[in-house]
Amino acid sequence: MKDKVSILGVPFSKLTLAETTSLLDGHIAGGQGGLFHLITANPEITLASQSDGRLREIICSADLIVPDGIGIVMAARRQGDPIPERVTGYDLLLSLLAKGNERGWSFYFLGTDEVTSGQAVERIALRYPQVKIAGRHHGFFTADEEPGIIAGIQQAGPDILILAMGAPYSDKWLYKHKEALSGVKVVFGVGGSLDVISGKVKPAPAIWKKLNLEWAHRLLFAPVAKGQKSRWRRQSALPKFVYLTMIRK
Template sequence: MAETVELARTAMHRRQRLQHVALNVAKLVSMRFDPVLAADVASSDLISIDGMGIVWGARALGLPVPSRVTGIDLLTELLALCERDGLKPYFLGATSEVLQHAARQVLDKHPSITFAGLRDGYFTRELEAQVVREIQSSRADCLFIGMPSPRKERFLASYRDELGVPFIMGVGGSFDILAGSVRRAPVRMQHLGLEWLYRVYQEPGRMWWRYAKTNTLFAGILAQAVVRQKLRIGSRANSGLPPGAGEVGHSV
């Protein structure tokens, strides 16, 4: 978390663009079927692991993942940074009502923050150029986008080079959490990686099928990756090559 916040702080003070994306199980699964989303993640400057499923999957494959950086926790840290350093955030997304509630909660906690702007996410494609101009003229230091995938990714793919904002971050449903309309899972459930189960508990009609589907698909993706890894290790052992021979490297 400290490393991520420092990278964001440096980008904002130098006004050098840094696009952040938080990777969870649902997004990883969707990347398999959505080339725009996959390209957006791959072209981002900074990728954090949000979901515990990704952490466990990476560790099962022997990839070094010390910890995750959740989107809502990073957003909270960056808002505190904005207050300390006099940086101006811009909120884009959610409904106007949720956005206003979220901004009020932020100001209650960080009264010296100056928002560069607030704009709900319910605008048509025809209004996108106008929204971009509003963001440009705001001189925001950071842009937090609370629009669903893949709309957010398509918006950024079209306009991120024109926005003129140093730090850009998708925040998913974090505005709803800031506004108090959605509650976070208890800390114990967060540590156990069961936040998805708490979301199902809060919104069973909307969430149970989404998580059942994505978790099942992720389990299949992980199982295939584990099998492929074991086959590669077995092949190297049979050929007499030492582990890692012929491999350039890997990244998460």
């Protein structure tokens, strides 16, 4: 399809942030389309999908995959089928909150730690007063607590479910419970975006963003959640991603 480009077999959207927001706006307004699963994928996730069959299955079933990383944009450019811009989970979340403030959408936030979750939702409520907070829950729940959380989301029936449990865990969790959460209209993972909104992590300065070096800012300054691989180990996947995209060009 002309609005997508395949990178290592992953069909990335070529829509801009504004176009992606408009697409989701239409889906929510339609009300009859079922759950729309959007994935924000970077080079690390793309590379992981090459050896993780379950992740590959999830990616193939997603409704839209947006390029959350300058490496994806550069790979598309090398293939001669350019992507106009990155669409990061953080930017998409802010764009949908702004649109939701106009439309009166409801959001449910699942993930990060309890304190950060509470602080992020408080700030969102202040900044976007017309957004309805359908509910929230931290991401450090047990298997025994999970059914209650799913029941709570079902009862809340949010327009948008935001997952902040890290990638690819967020997408794997959603895929496992996709049928139970079919009443939700849009769902996607936002990585550490709630950490930034809460003030726990400082956003990258404008100059870092302009130079597409947000990944370097995170690498140097952002804390790593308990149980996650170090950022240095995760970034070591980038040279392999570049190599594979070049030899498969």
